[in-house]
Every structure is written in C-alpha cells, then in structure tokens.
Amino acid sequence: MLKGIASTQGDSYPLNTTTFLKRAARLFPHQEIVYRTADGGWARTDYGAYGKRVSRLANALGELGIGAGTMVGVLDWNNLRHFELYFGVPAVGATFLQLNLRLAPDDVEYVADHSQAKWIFVDESLLPVAEALAPKIYAQGWVVMSDRPASEIETSLPNVHFYEDLLAQASDEYDYPLIEETTAAYAGYTTGTTGRPKGIYYSHRSIYLHTLSIMAALKASYDEVVMPVTPMFHVLSWGFPQMALAAGAKLVLPGRFSAEDIGQVADALAAEHVTIANGAPSLFAPMLEHFRAQDEAPDLSSTRLISGSTEPPLSLMRGFRDATGADVIHAYGASETTPLVTTNWKLKPDMAGLSEAEQWDLKRSQGLYVPGIEVKVVDPEGNELPWDGKSMGEVLLRGPWITESYFKLDDSADRFLDGWWRSGDVGMFYENGYLKLTDRLKDVIKSGGEWISSIDMENAILDNPKVLEAAVIGVPDEKFQERPVAYVVTRKGEELTQEQVNEGLLGRFAKWQLPDQVIFTDELPRTSVGKLDKKLLRKDWEK
Amino acid sequence: MLKGIASTQGDSYPLNTTTFLKRAARLFPHQEIVYRTADGGWARTDYGAYGKRVSRLANALGELGIGAGTMVGVLDWNNLRHFELYFGVPAVGATFLQLNLRLAPDDVEYVADHSQAKWIFVDESLLPVAEALAPKIYAQGWVVMSDRPASEIETSLPNVHFYEDLLAQASDEYDYPLIEETTAAYAGYTTGTTGRPKGIYYSHRSIYLHTLSIMAALKASYDEVVMPVTPMFHVLSWGFPQMALAAGAKLVLPGRFSAEDIGQVADALAAEHVTIANGAPSLFAPMLEHFRAQDEAPDLSSTRLISGSTEPPLSLMRGFRDATGADVIHAYGASETTPLVTTNWKLKPDMAGLSEAEQWDLKRSQGLYVPGIEVKVVDPEGNELPWDGKSMGEVLLRGPWITESYFKLDDSADRFLDGWWRSGDVGMFYENGYLKLTDRLKDVIKSGGEWISSIDMENAILDNPKVLEAAVIGVPDEKFQERPVAYVVTRKGEELTQEQVNEGLLGRFAKWQLPDQVIFTDELPRTSVGKLDKKLLRKDWEK
Incomplete structure (x- = not known):
C-alpha cells in the first residue's frame, strides 16, 4: 500500500461508537425515545435519561467483571433495555452479541457457544428460551430484564442477576474510556441456508463509519423520527438504532410484536410522525392493508419505509404512495456488509426524463451504492463486467465496513477474492449505475452455458393472478448441466396446468428456458427470516 | 487504550478520498459541474468527463515523477483545474498543498519552503506571483494552467510544463492504488495573526471522515447543488468540493472574482438553483444588497448559506430570509479542525417553544457540534466548565479530524492539553447544548479577576447607528492586570464623544467594565482574511 507524507490530524483518536x-x-x-412496554402499551423517555441509564449499566457491567474482551449475549426484542445494551456493552470495551431468536434452537446454541458468550442478558418473556439454552452453552452468568421486581421472577437459570437491581445500585456517572477502534463492538452470525451460522464481528470503526454513511445516505438528522422495525437481533436492525442516536433523532421502538399487533405498530408509526422506518415487504404489506382498511388513511407523505430482504412488489410501492403518500425505498445489504450498502432513496436528477413506468422499474432495483465503499459485478473468472444492464455476474464488495474474514472459520477462503467479499448474489449494473440483483448464485440456473434467473422466472409466474406462490430451482441434467423446475401454489379454488404456466412465460423467456416440470403444491418451505428455502426444495426434488 | 475482541470487518481497508x-x-x-472561465463566462462539464481528466492528471503526475511522498503546491482560484488537482494529487499518494493567496508574500514563501513543495501548479492569472516566488523557494518544477496554448504563454519560471499538454498526452484510464490512510492528502497552513503560519497536514482518513460528517450534518446528497464560494486555497473551502463530489451533487465553481463580480456570482447562485453555498458575512452582505436592488429578488427558499469566519449580523440573517427566503446558517471551525465542527443548521425540535427573538439569538450562535468529535469548554486550569450559558472558558476539541500536532513545529506543546487541541477561542455552552463563542483568548480582557468579552463590547458599541466600526483591546494595567480600550470609526459626517460611547454600554456592562479610553480613528487594521488585527492595535496603543 502506498505511504506518503505523514499527517498531523487526529489519526490516533479511535473511531468509537461511544463518541x-x-x-x-x-x-x-x-x-424522545418512545418504546413499547411488556404489557403492549407505549411509554416515553429521552436521551438524557437514557444516557444516565447507560452510565449506570456501564458501571454495573464493571461490577460483574465485564470489560474489554468479554462477549455478552443478548436475547431481547426491540425494547428500551436492548437499546441500552447496544451502547452500554461496547462502551466498556466488551462485545455485544446479538442472539437471533429466529434461528433454529441448535443454531442459537451454536452461536452462543462458538462466540464464547460469558454473560447473557435476557428479557423476561424469553426465559423459556434461555433456560433451555443454559445447560448446553458456555455462558457463566445471566441477567434477567423485566419491569417486575426480582422477587416475582422465578427462573432455573444459574448465577442469575436482575438488570434493574444492578442499575439501581450503580452510579449514573461514568467516565467512558477510549477503545482501540478495531475492537469488536458487536458480533452477529449469518442466517444463511447453507451450513452453520458464520460469525461477523463488527469493529467500533466499522460501526462508526457505517453510521455516518447511512446518516448521509438517508439524510437522517435530529429533525427525523426513526423507527427500527427490523429486529434488533437481526443485523443490528441495519444500524438504525445507532443512526438515530448519532443523529439525535427521536426514536420509536416497537418492542415485541406479532402478526396481530401490526396494526398497533402501524398506528404508532403514524401517530409518532415516523419519517424513517425499516422492514421488509412481508411486514409492510399487512401495514398497508391496515391503513387501507381505515376510513381515512393517515398522511405519511414525510415517511420513508426502507425495505430490505427482497425486491418490493410494485403493488406495495404504488399502494403506499397512493394510500398514504409514504415512499417505499428499496435497500440492500447482508450481515457481512454491516449491512446497508445500496439504497434507492431518490432517483438521480438525470432520471427525470424516464417514463413513469421506467421510473417505477428503476425504483424497484437495489439502487445506488453508498459513499465510502466499492462494488463490482464479476464473471466466474473474477473479471469485472461492464455496466450495460445485461451482463449478469456475482456481486463483490470491499470497504471499511465489509467483512474481510469470518470469526474462527478456517475454510472460508472461497467467500473472498483478492480482498473483495463475494456476496453470493447475482446481479448487474444498469448503464445508469443502478444495481439490480437477479438471483442468488446458488439458485441461478446454469443451463447449456447460459444463466437463467430463478427469481425473474418466479416473478413472471406470479404475474398470473391464479398463482399465490412460486419457486424455481435448477435440477441436475446430464446434457444441459441444469434445467429449471417450478413449484407453484395456486390461490384457493384456482387450478392451473403446466402448459398454462409455461404459456405465461413465453413473452419473457425463450422456449428452451421454460421449466421442464411444474410441480403444484400446498405451500413452500421458508427459512427463519422468511426467504424461500430452496435447499429444502432441491432435497424434495431429489426424493 | 482498551483493546477487546478483534473484529472481522474491513479494518484493513484504508479510508481514502479516492473511493x-x-x-x-x-x-x-x-x-453537472458549472465553472467560471478565465474570461469571466460560465462553462459546463460533468463528473464523467471530470473523472477522465483526473485519470489523465494522475497519469501525467506519474510522468513527472510525482507520487507518494511528493508535496505539490497549487496557486489557483475556485477553478475546474483546481478541483481536478484536489482529487488527482492525493490519488497518486502525493500531498496537495494549498497556497493561500491572501497571506503576505513572505508567508507564502515560508509555506512553500517549509513544506518542501517540489512542484507547483499555477493558474496563468497568477504567473506574476509565481515568478516572484520561484527564485526564493525549494520548488523544482512548475506547471502552468491555462485555456491558451503553451506557445502563447511567456514566463520566466524554470523547468516549466503546461497542464493541458500534459493531460492531452496522458491516458484517461488509471488504476487507482490504495493509500495508507494516515498519508497526508492535503496540507494547509494557518492564517493566524501571531507568528509564522503553522502546517496542518490532513490525512486521507481525516478528510474521508470529515466529508461523511458534513454530508450528514448538512444533509448533502445528490439532489443538492453545492457552490463553494470560500476560496479553495482557504481551509480547502471547508471541504465543500469534496462533500459535493462524495454526495454526487451538482457543483458550481465561481472561479476568480472580486468585489465588483459579486452580483454575477449571486446571479449564478440563483440561476443554477444552488442549495448549499459557503462564505462569510463580508461576502453575503453585498450579495444581499445585489438581490435587494433587483425589481424582484429570486426565490432562494431552498438555499442554505453556510456562513463562517464571524457571527453573522441579525440584519443579514433576517434580511436574506425576508428578501429571498434563503437561510443563513452559522458554522464554526478552523484550519486545525478540517474545519467544520459546529453548524447551526436548524434549531432542535425542543427549541420550538422559544420566542422569535430568542430563536434568532440562538441561530446566531455557533450551533451544535457535529457527530463524531468531542468539544468542551475549560477554565484556565483545564477543568471542564458546566453548560450553563454563563461559564466562559477556552474551547477545546478532539477527534479524528482535529489536529494533534503541527508539522515540524517543536514549540507547540502549549496548543494542546491532554490530547485535546486548544482552539484559543473563548466561549460557553448554553444549557441547551448550543456553543456560543464570545472572544479570542488573546483578546478577552482579564480585568480584576474577571473576563470582559471584547467582542460583546464591540457589538454593543456598534449598536449606536453613528458607529461604523469598533474594536476593543485589553491594555496592561498595574492594579487590574488589564483594562479595556476602544477604537471607534464613526460614520461619515457623524461625531461622538467617549462619554456618549460609554453611556450606550451601560445597560449591558457594569460601570467598572467600561473602556478607560475611547480612541476615534479613520479606519481599523485588518488581517489578510478580513478579521480585525488587534495585534497591530495593541502595538499602536503602546506607542
């Protein structure tokens, strides 16, 4: 690496989330911080009181012997105490481990053990999970978080402490130390469908930078209201809690909620004038239904719904715009990318000449990559592909908040190429710089030397109003290497034949690309985060 | 410094402006990049063409032997080629040295020599400056920038090359290397009134971070139009050119202009729909006059004028708001702080309850410090003072883009305290977190154990409509340590006595604080950047 004249600026001052x-x-x-309580109601505090409680927490952690080098697991929903741990744990030099409640139990066990989490903080509502976990893992101490007094809480957990008691006994003044910026502030594990979860350890440096970057990319400042709806145990809710705090923005934490609570969360979003929320189409769709069912939908014209996980359907994007004025903004990232690396925040000024349909089409893409990182699309030999809107390849990333290794995982060299992280996503750049993902590398169908996007084909099948769900996988073929097979769930009371499905694809796919087989089924398998589980489908096909 | 569990994220990827x-x-x-040409007209290019020219420049620099470790001086106005050098020079690992045209000639000579600038790039209009400098400094090669062909340019400069010829011969493809992030991308020298200019060398890291920070603080994105009016040879025009590029925002470069061109620059600001411009009250005041003189002032309600150097007068802030809708936003910084460390971008939501007068008063203050750094106000013993709106002390800063040393200057230990940079500014925090500067430490009058703000007193004297200019200095006093003395310039045709001046101060100052002497004069001495030169006044008083 080139090295020139030395600087005089604060290069020795570490990038710390504590700042x-x-x-x-x-x-x-x-x-204000508005948060949901255990009984489903809403309560309010502010950053002043929050800061004092985090100072108490930092002192309490010290009393427990938690400091630089300690891994601290957390089992909680999007609650206030979770948010306190978000900053309190890294502030003492320890590492905050997110324990993803949607992973399979033995994966949670694997994560808690592989990371050697010494202490685990658990919300009272999750005691059953914790108690099942306790005998199997490394953890040596437990802290229970609840609004109720310790005397009312029964648990079989060993070496157990109570969060509110610890805080009550601690001072609300704390002299925050500086921490080496490469120290892991957070640890998370991937939710991939192949193999064991892989450890991503986020340095203070990477979080500090990602926070500034998404503040800039989303124009988040202290006049905004941020609502992290994505779970705080899933890629740190994309860094939105940190972004809100760094911006000084009002924060709304929706706590624990299930499908039947979505109306309540949606109402809070409107009532608290949330301007930036995150989530996924599977969450925003019922929210839209909720608003549509009202006599008068609220005016959300200042609200931006940052939508990840999968490409948002046009019906959702237009639906929100028409019913409420809210802007659904597609964003892309992964655990390995901290995560936010592209957003489709607003069309570039020179896109104004496109037709409305073209603009919507562009708005559905993953968008523009944020400042400070690098992205490229490469062919199987690793050569960068042109930005022409047709050259598909794997998306590679590098930068200060992109993974360069996995924690204690030796056989991961195939995930990296010359210092770039291989996303496993297949996509392309349009000539105008917008990134469009078309598939997962393992799902794309390699047939006769050409690639067929399984996702494009699924979307085309879904255009048939009789279809409820669709999945396309590649199955081994002696002559063509792979051939497409489609799984289709029809809407209640509807019937379809293979010929009818294939006929609907003919406009967009060549005849040789059509599925060899269309299998009709009652439901499709999904992963813990709601994505189609094609690994299971492929197993199913082999049977 | 605490060190905990190691991370897996891209900590080894260097923060480079090249990204x-x-x-x-x-x-x-x-x-678009809109820029002013040598003949005073306006021309247009774009970031695509700009990128190709910067690649040509990078190749050309290599041909000249300029690379990691080379110091490259630049003598230019806010021109397109200047902006090319802004990114081209650091991209090859070399350091871009800003040569401040407003420094005294022997200070420019000192800077060029102290920094050991090996090559100097000079705009044709500044050849006389360069030719006077050449025999006295270390520089070994010169590059002349002009729209005219080399054959038409006569110069006595030794080892001279021509910018456009170099670029024409170079390839427009360049494979940008990664650079150690602590390498100095830029170098600048202070314009202080005491002693020689002091070298501030800005690392790639500090510029990368400052850029993200001000993008977030000013909500600069690709839907904005940025006009750096502050000279690009003065604290890098506060990083606005870098901010515009990082955001992908349209950029308007006003070139070289003098007092009589301000109307033209103001018209361009309106015509190009500039939304973020920087400058100082001395520049914005005539701009406002220009707009007021028009039959119909332009609608600038989307424009934010970021105003530094000194507290903007209320008449200027209200005047712009009333005449054009533009928002004058006070910001604070220094060469040592890269520079932007506070902005008064928008009042915090909880300030909505203040009266209009109170809000304006708050808007005049230096505002809120940006995310990512630390600021405190300390007493003479270095103890942090409370945020109470009355405890005045020196402002100290630390953070990743705050100076921690001066380049090759051994006797500067007094400018630092426990890792914090001493700004030499006297100020206080209001309880609401707004920073208010009241004086320079060397100008504040230490009288009988109390501090009197010279600036407060000057502003109070200026409230008298008969007064055109005022300066207050502290002069040595045996009994009280120091006593205030005022210098006053009355408006043409007006007369005042010491008693009348002091009478006007009585509401705001105690009797013992009033100036012992009021000296009436025809004009006040100013520094190269237009600030009152109190060093000269103190010398004058001693005579």
Missing part, C-alpha cells in the same frame, strides 16, 4: 453516545446524551437530552 | 472519486465518476457521470 455518538456521549454527544446524544448531552446535546439531545430532551429528544 | 469517493471513483464512485462519483461512475455513479454520477451526468451530474
């Missing part, structure tokens, strides 16, 4: 914490507590003490 | 350059050229090729 944001201290600033928010001092500059924005009256900025 | 922004490559992204802008690829993602925003059609975004």
